[in-house]
Amino acid sequence: MEIYTSMLDNIDEGIILIDERLSVRFWNRYMANVTDLSEEDVEGKYIYEVLPKFKEKIFLRTFRTMIKENRKHFFSAALHKNFVYDKNYGDHNLRQNLKVSTISINEKNYILMEIIDVTGEYIRVEGYKDYIKKFRDIERSLNKSELKYKILFENMIKGFLYTKIVKDDNGDIKDFYVLDVNKAFLNFFKIEKEDILHKELFTELEYLVSKKSFTDEIKKHAFEGDTLKIDEMYIPKLDKIIEVLGYKMGEDSYALLFDDITEKKNNEKAIINLAYYDQLTNLYNRKIFMEKVEKELTIARSNKTKSALIMLDLDKFKEINDTYGHQCGDEILKISAKRIKNIIRKGDFAGRYGGDELLIFISNIKKEPDIEIIARRIIRSLKIPIDVEGVVICPSASLGISIYPKDGLSVNELLRVADKNLYKAKIKRGGYCFK
Numbered sequence: 212m213e214i215y216t217s218m219l220d221n222i223d224e225g226i227i228l229i230d231e232r233l234s235v236r237f238w239n240r241y242m243a244n245v246t247d248l249s250e251e252d253v254e255g256k257y258i259y260e261v262l263p264k265f266k267e268k269i270f271l272r273t274f275r276t277m278i279k280e281n282r283k284h285f286f287s288a289a290l291h292k293n294f295v296y297d298k299n300y301g302d303h304n305l306r307q308n309l310k311v312s313t314i315s316i317n318e319k320n321y322i323l324m325e326i327i328d329v330t331g332e333y334i335r336v337e338g339y340k341d342y343i344k345k346f347r348d349i350e351r352s353l354n355k356s357e358l359k360y361k362i363l364f365e366n367m368i369k370g371f372l373y374t375k376i377v378k379d380d381n382g383d384i385k386d387f388y389v390l391d392v393n394k395a396f397l398n399f400f401k402i403e404k405e406d407i408l409h410k411e412l413f414t415e416l417e418y419l420v421s422k423k424s425f426t427d428e429i430k431k432h433a434f435e436g437d438t439l440k441i442d443e444m445y446i447p448k449l450d451k452i453i454e455v456l457g458y459k460m461g462e463d464s465y466a467l468l469f470d471d472i473t474e475k476k477n478n479e480k481a482i483i484n485l486a487y488y489d490q491l492t493n494l495y496n497r498k499i500f501m502e503k504v505e506k507e508l509t510i511a512r513s514n515k516t517k518s519a520l521i522m523l524d525l526d527k528f529k530e531i532n533d534t535y536g537h538q539c540g541d542e543i544l545k546i547s548a549k550r551i552k553n554i555i556r557k558g559d560f561a562g563r564y565g566g567d568e569l570l571i572f573i574s575n576i577k578k579e580p581d582i583e584i585i586a587r588r589i590i591r592s593l594k595i596p597i598d599v600e601g602v603v604i605c606p607s608a609s610l611g612i613s614i615y616p617k618d619g620l621s622v623n624e625l626l627r628v629a630d631k632n633l634y635k636a637k638i639k640r641g642g643y644c645f646k
Contacts, residue, residue, distance in 0.1 A: 233258050233274060370396030370469035373460075374412060376433055384430045387412040387465055399469055400449070432457055433465045443476070452476045489563040491541055492548035497570075500562025504572050504622040511574065511615055518615040519582045519645075520622070521571040522629040523551075523589070526607045526641055528567040535602055540567075542599045543606055550592045555585070579614060579645075586610050586643040609636040612645030 229235055234257055238250040248261065259266035374387035389407050397404055413426065425444065432439035439457030446453060456468040489496045495503065504520065511518045525531075525547060532540040544567060551561050551571060561571045571589075576582055593608045611633025613619060618628040636644040 229258050233271075235261055365393050367393055367395055368470075369456075370399040370471075372396055372412070372467040372469070374465050374467070376463050376465055377411065384434055386414070387429070387433075390464075396469065399451075399453075399471060429457060429465075429467070433459055439467075443472070492545055492563050492569070494548050494552070494569065495560060495562035497562060497564055500560070500564075500570055500572075501622050503560060503562075504625075507572060507574050508615060508620070508622065512620075514575075516574070517576040517579075517617075519573040519576055520613045520615070520625040520629050521573065521582075521586065521589075521643075522564065522611045522626070522633045523569045523571065524609050524611075524633055524637065525567040525593075526609055526637070531604060531606075535599070535604070539599045539602065539604070543597055543604055546597050547593055547606065547608070550595075551589060554588055554592055576614075582612060582614070582645065583643070586612060586645075590641075590643065607641050609633060609639075609641050610643035611636055612643060614645065 234255055235253045236255075238248070238253045243249050253261045259271070371393040372389065373391045374389050376384055377386040377388050379385045389410055389412055392404065392407060397407075400407075425441070428439060428441070431437075436459045439455065441455040444453055444455060445451070450473075451471055452473045454470040454472050456470075458466045458468075460466050484490075487495060487499045494500075507518060510516075525543065528540060528543070531543060548561065548563070548569065551569065555561060555571060555573070558575075559571065559573050561569060564570045573582060573585060589610065590608060593606055597604045597606060611629040611631065613625040613628035613632065615625060619625040632644040636642050
């Protein structure tokens with residue numbers, strides 16, 4: 212069982228054990244190095260005496276409720292000040308996140324606390340309720356402290372792979388012999404323990420390490436003894452995005468930690484989508500469109516090239532809404548936006564100005580007749596009938612166009628001219644106008 216002592220006392224993360232009274236019962240080497248407090252210094256003390264942040268009522272009340280009710284879910288909180296004082300950072304404030312959940316081991320409830328430094332350096336604390344004295348009758352042949360390590364290892368949130376480094380005759384690393392994995396690892400990769408234990412990593416998880424760049428990274432860091440950190444890697448077979456940490460643990464041992472960050476990345480994409488795009492048309496929203504135009508005008512100014520801003524309005528759109536309903540109007544708008552995206556050149560872009568008004572920016576125009584070709588192409592495309600749940604709509608559009616630098620040097624100036632020309636186009640009952 213020395214394997215677990217080696218893994219958890221040498222891992223570059225903090226481990227804390229607390230009992231049902233929230234008293235500290237274990238403090239690993241990493242925590243001792245970070246805080247200058249040895250295990251003897253903190254043994255038996257309340258967790259909030261060692262880490263004062265825990266003294267806040269919200270934490271004490273939550274911990275006791277979770278212990279009593281054995282709540283399986285976790286809560287997360289953003290902490291804007293140091294949660295764990297780190298002597299290496301002095302008085303600087305770290306930005307950290309806290310996750311708390313419960314697990315059950317042999318019908319006993321445990322608290323799991325995870326503290327992650329999101330400024331870039333990891334300070335991670337995982338703790339479990341109750342100390343090993345509760346388990347005298349479990350495996351008498353095992354040393355209590357080794358059983359403690361085994362429990363912690365098996366119930367870590369991240370997938371943990373512990374290996375022995377395999378070298379060829381020249382002393383170069385050729386593979387990693389799997390010594391142990393935890394439950395999180397097995398669940399993550401959807402495999403059984405017997406399918407991976409005592410086998411070579413590059414052979415058994417070929418879909419993970421099939422990328423030569425990833426294989427070379429592992430070998431390089433294992434050989435040099437540096438910490439491996441891959442912030443984001445997509446595994447097609449699992450359809451997951453993972454974060455990988457690698458640590459050399461002793462001369463011949465190497466550990467890899469896998470964290471499923473798929474949900475986190477999907478949430479980030481959703482946030483970006485909300486911030487950048489109009490949710491109905493999937494075009495840039497007004498704010499982002501204006502910002503992008505200003506950047507493009509700066510480039511045009513530097514390169515002394517022409518650009519065009521098109522303001523587009525769907526004809527009789529209010530009439531469509533009133534006659535067939537807003538759902539039908541929304542569908543017309545979505546299909547029209549998609550057609551515009553398919554027509555404009557790569558590098559040009561469109562946005563929603565508001566209501567049924569759309570904006571299009573065309574860069575690097577060689578001569579003004581070129582913009583007329585694009586305008587006619589847009590008008591023809593938007594005239595194609597659209598079937599909305601059995602109702603055939605024949606839409607049309609009016610376009611007002613302004614040219615940089617002839618009609619203005621800023622996005623607001625170009626918008627004013629495009630708006631005036633749009634009004635002229637609508638008087639003509641469709642078409643486009645830019646003169």
